[in-house]
Amino acid sequence: MSTVNSAGDAGLDPRVKAVFDDIRATRGTDFINNFWRYLAFDPALLESTWAEVNRVMATPSGLDPLTKEMIYIAVSVANGCGYCVHSHTGAARAKGMTAAQHAELLTIVGLAAKTNHLVTALQVPVDAVFDQDAAPRS
Numbered sequence: 001m002s003t004v005n006s007a008g009d010a011g012l013d014p015r016v017k018a019v020f021d022d023i024r025a026t027r028g029t030d031f032i033n034n035f036w037r038y039l040a041f042d043p044a045l046l047e048s049t050w051a052e053v054n055r056v057m058a059t060p061s062g063l064d065p066l067t068k069e070m071i072y073i074a075v076s077v078a079n080g081c082g083y084c085v086h087s088h089t090g091a092a093r094a095k096g097m098t099a100a101q102h103a104e105l106l107t108i109v110g111l112a113a114k115t116n117h118l119v120t121a122l123q124v125p126v127d128a129v130f131d132q133d134a135a136p137r138s
Contacts, residue, residue: 007040015043019050026058033087066095074109 007016019040020032039046057068069092076084089102097105 002038004038004041006034006037008037012040013043015047016040019043019046022054023050026054035083035087066092066097069095070097070101070105073105074112077106077109078113 009020012020020036023032023036024030036046036050039049057065057072061068063071069088072088073085073092076088089097092102
């Protein structure tokens with residue numbers, strides 16, 4: 001059960017309508033998913049979150065769009081966000097992620113979780129060569 005009400009399409013605050021219109025244009029679809037509809041309870045938060053998502057996920061950068069989505073899936077799994085796992089898995093598939101890539105991603109996520117927990121449990125000290133403050137400068 002949500003803690004706020006979802007925004008429909010009728011009688012939208014002009015700021016919300018502008019963000020929804022930009023989402024539709026950027027993504028080339030009429031669909032506005034629930035995350036944005038529920039975030040619309042606060043137009044300023046909606047605007048700032050969309051601007052950041054658009055800047056990071058939709059703007060060309062050193063990472064290709066599929067890699068960005070796969071990273072998002074991994075972080076969503078680590079953070080336990082089922083909604084984000086579903087939405088970004090769908091986005092990754094739309095960007096060409098194969099079943100084999102998805103399986104490999106989940107294998108890596110599982111391995112990282114295991115080794116992270118082991119290192120945390122053992123309190124393994126960081127090797128000096130990995131510590132940027134201790135590593136010699138070239």
